[in-house]
Amino acid sequence: MAAAFVDFRNVWLAYNEELLAQGHFAVEDISLQVGEGEFIAIVGPSGCGKSTFMKLATGLKRPSRGTVVIGGQAVTGPLKITGMAFQAPSLLPWRTTLDNVLLPLEIVEPYRSSFRSRRAEYVDKARKLLQSVGLGGYEQKFPWQLSGGMQQRASICRALIHEPKMLLLDEPFGALDAFTREELWCALRDLQAAQKFNVILVTHDLRESVFLADTVYVMSKSPGRFIVRREVDLPRPRDLEITYTPAFTDIVHELRGHIGALRKTGAEVAQ
């Protein structure tokens, strides 16, 4: 994989100088290469540095050691070609769903400077995006009028409105009930199939990671390290039915084995 889109090479991060001096790292020696348009998932126990990884991939944090290269360029600051969504939808309650989705366009260039003059065009774009996740007709509703699942759909639309090359999701479905979660898996699957952006999905739901991702990475806890890389060779497009097949269950089971071993020993497991 010579021309990886996301390229982490031996990345270490300590949150401040003091921790660096003591040798306490939030993540250690992370290396990964992700191809263009690839969907990867990172799974691991809580507090294993998954969110730190997100901050590195978006340029919100600079590595203490090692390099992060995304799209052929070393990351030196916030990366506008990424969109983010979190477990909490964090929509602005005084804005309608449509205006919430439009928010990034008011901030990021080149949309920012043309926002007033081309507003109609952008509104149209936002409507289409909302429709594609099943929120057509809810554009003028306020966030508090939407269910949790709908809010999360809107939050993902907000992350995608500026056509990022990479979507970062930090446990985006963690607070939803099982059925809503599966619906949103499909919504995300279809969006990604249509627009071919990269996805880095942080989750602790193994079924979610296997269903959605091309490659699953398992992360260990403090220090955060990647200990397993597992390619998911299930054919696409994947239907929810696939989650009940033996091939699927085997992969989930295998990953579960790694996590189980992690929890038991609390130490690193040889790869």
Next chain:
Amino acid sequence: MSRLRPTSERLAPAALLVATLVIWQAVCTLFNVSDFIFPSPMRVAEQMWEHRTTILGHAWRTFWVTMVGFGIAIVVGVLLGFLMGSSRLAYNAMYPLMTAFNALPKAAFVPILVVWFGIGIGPAILTAFLISFFPIMVNIATGLATLEPELEDVLRVLGAKRWDVLTKVGLPRSMPYFYGSLKVAITLAFVGTTVSEMTASNEGIGYLLISAGSSMQMGLAFAGLVVVAIMAMAMYELFSLIEKRTTAWAHRGSQGAG
């Protein structure tokens, strides 16, 4: 929501007011309390009517002086609050000092203000300002300083500057806090004006209270108190209404249910 409140709940404040007046009147009549000690509501109403032009004049003075002081408090409170809320350094630097200042009794400033500005509107306006800007400032600062870190990340990744985050998210978010603080601040402003007028003015309700008291016109003094209470309550209700109109989103449950 307020529109769906049962009638009994809406009428409760009026009912309580009437009950209080009835008991007050009954106590005065039954125990034959002298009007020079504790005037009955009837007596207060009589006095209010008798001296209506005097009271109105003083009330108007107190009202506009309060509003000027309050206006300055809004401007200064919002600016200082913005400064405090937008920078951690400013927040940490200013908070202890501001708290210490707020703990000082504002009435103690009146003699100093008299030395600087003389008897009249100067001390009254400034006392109203000093007593009422603190809650406005603190509420704006709190609204700005308590942004969700996730949301800030979402915007920072897009290249948002500190200013973008403040104006797109911080300020709208702090509006409910702001209007909430106006309700508190306006009542405090009336306290400030009245206290200042009691020692440093020849006009206003504060002055009326002192002069009525010194000439044993207790009915008139009580009438003055009632007028201040009515003005403060009216302004409170006004800001409460503005709050509901402008920041309805904040009073409809939160998005946390997601």
